[in-house]
Amino acid sequence: MTPSERMLREIAAEAEATASWTGRARFAPRVLAALATVRREAFMPDTLAAHAYENRPQPIGCGQTISQPFIVALMTDLLDPRPEDTVLEIGTGSGYQAAVLARLVRRVCSLEVIPDLARRARAALAAAGVRNVAVREGDGALGWPEPPGAPRGAAGGAPPFDKIIVTAAAREVPPTLLAQLRAPGRMVIPLGPPGGPQHLRLIEKDAAGNMAERDVLDVAFVPFTAAAPEGTARG
Numbered sequence: 056m057t058p059s060e061r062m063l064r065e066i067a068a069e070a071e072a073t074a075s076w077t078g079r080a081r082f083a084p085r086v087l088a089a090l091a092t093v094r095r096e097a098f099m100p101d102t103l104a105a106h107a108y109e110n111r112p113q114p115i116g117c118g119q120t121i122s123q124p125f126i127v128a129l130m131t132d133l134l135d136p137r138p139e140d141t142v143l144e145i146g147t148g149s150g151y152q153a154a155v156l157a158r159l160v161r162r163v164c165s166l167e168v169i170p171d172l173a174r175r176a177r178a179a180l181a182a183a184g185v186r187n188v189a190v191r192e193g194d195g196a197l198g199w200p201e202p203p204g205a206p207r208g209a210a211g212g213a214p215p216f217d218k219i220i221v222t223a224a225a226r227e228v229p230p231t232l233l234a235q236l237r238a239p240g241r242m243v244i245p246l247g248p249p250g251g252p253q254h255l256r257l258i259e260k261d262a263a264g265n266m267a268e269r270d271v272l273d274v275a276f277v278p279f280t281a282a283a284p285e286g287t288a289r290g
Contacts, residue, residue: 058108145195150176
């Protein structure tokens with residue numbers, strides 16, 4: 056059994072063990088296939104390559120981590136990604152979550168507040184041959200800025216987005232992100248204070264713009280930051 060196969064087996068076992076909370080005893084085959092084909096070590100420091108397929112988070116520098124594979128699988132599955140989707144990611148981190156999504160959707164627009172992480176993620180994504188991810192440096196709480204003069208929903212990444220994924224724990228859902236979520240659309244975001252109780256929330260916006268929310272699982276993420284000092288997103 057390869058390390059990647061072992062990781063997928065552990066993800067499947069954890070999905071079954073947490074099904075009473077998540078409502079998902081197994082993840083979509085195409086989501087698992089995406090995880091199987093993205094080389095996790097390509098988004099980690101060389102010194103940690105031997106640990107790339109362990110089902111746990113790993114440090115990537117700047118006080119940040121690459122998320123646990125099970126959490127990446129769960130959040131991706133909750134989004135219900137479709138080939139025609141354009142997804143906004145808040146917190147590029149290593150670029151791993153974006154690389155997984157890139158195999159499932161048309162385009163990923165990813166924001167990272169730490170310039171060094173943004174540069175490294177761009178390089179890792181390019182080296183991995185990922186061409187449908189755009190990485191920008193910026194404040195995730197402000198959402199993705201539309202190109203000057205671009206019509207709303209224009210091709211290339213202007214909002215609204217079909218799906219939004221946030222990879223850091225916010226105290227509350229940023230209103231700008233809700234505004235940039237298409238109707239219908241889905242958002243997955245961890246909520247809670249730094250170091251305190253946090254939960255993963257699924258938000259669904261229907262065609263009329265009405266919101267339905269539910270907490271899925273207790274989690275532990277680095278803090279969402281709205282500009283710099285407190286912490287930042289990860290991926």
